[in-house]
Amino acid sequence: MICLKDNSQGAEILTDYCAGSLEAIRAAEFEAHLHDCGTCRSQVELQRQVWNALDAWPPVEASPGFDARLYARIESEQKRWWRRAMRGLLWNPLVPAAGAAAMLAIAVLAWIPGEHRAPQPAPSASAEKIDVQQVEQALDDMDLLIPVSQSPRVL
Amino acid sequence: MEAVAALERDAQLMLQVREGDETSFALLLERHRGPVINFLYRMVQDRAVSEELAQEVFLRVYRSRASYEPAAKFTTWLFRIATHLALNALRDNQKAKGRRSLDHDFGEAIERHVADRQPTIEQELIRNTQLKEIRLAIEALPEKQRAAVLMHKYQGLEYAQIAQALQCSESAVKSLIFRAYQTLRSRLAHMAPGALQDTRTRQPGGAGDR
C-alpha cells in the first residue's frame, strides 16, 4: 500500500505519478490505494490541476531573425579572434619580420580551410586555394596592415 | 528508447561540429532553439532578454566545440549553460525588476490568443487572468526552484539531469521541485479545470515544449 500521508517519499510519488513517470508497478499500486483514500485522491487532484494550469502557458516562437543574428555574432567574434592573433604576431618585437610573415602564412593556411569559419553563410568552393594575393587581401580586410595605434579599437 | 536515440544524435552532431561541420551546428540549433528560448522566457519573462540569453547559450555552445566531450547528455550540458546564464541575468537585474516586462509580454500573448480561436470576450478574460496568475506564481518562486520546476515540467528532464544543470545533488533538486509544486498547488489549484482544459487542448505538444 502506498499512502502519501506520513510517507517520506510522498512528494516524489505524487509528482512522478502526475507527471506519468512513476514506474508502472508502483503506479498501479498507488491507483489501487486511491480508490480507498480520499486524502491521496485530493492531493492527486490538486497536483493535476497545477500540472494542467502550467500546460496553459503557451510556448513562444523565436523571432524571425534569431539564427541570422546568431551567425553574425559568431562571424564577428571569429574575426576579432583572428585580428587579435594576427596583431600578436605582427607587433610582437620578439618575433623577427621574416618569422612573423612565415607564421602569418601558416596561421592563414590553418585558419581558412575549415573549423574556424562561422557556420553560415556557407563558404565559397575556392576557400582551400590560398595564394599571396589572397593573404594580402585577408590582411587588408582585417586592418592588419595599419599600425595598432591607428587601427580601430578591437573589443 | 527515443531518449537514447536523441542523446546519440545530439552528441554525434556536436562531435561533427567539433570537426568543423557547419550543417551539424545548424541542426543542433534547429532542434534546441525552441526549448532553450522557452525555458529562458519562462525564467526571465521577457521576450527580448530571453532571446538575447538564448543567443549567448548557442554562442557558448559554438565556442566550446573544440573541447566538447560527450560526458553528459547534450541536453543536460545545454541546460546547464542556459540555467547559469538565466540565474546570472536574474541576479543582475534584480533591482530593475518590475511589472513592466511581464505586462508588455502578456499583451502579446493576449493578441496571439485572440487570433487563434476567437473565443467570447468573457472566456478570453478568464483565460488571460489565469495565464497571468500562472506567470506570477512562477515568477514568485525562488530562482532555483523556478529553474528546477521549469526543466521538470516543460523540458521533461530527469532529476539527475536537473541536478547537473543546477550543480547540486539529486536530493537537493527533488527538494527544490517538490517545494515549488507545493507552492504552486496552494496558488494555482483553485483554477477552474474546465477553462484550463479548454486552453490546454489548443497547445501544440500539450504536456510541454519537448
Ligand SMILES: [Zn+2]
Ligand atoms: Zn492515502
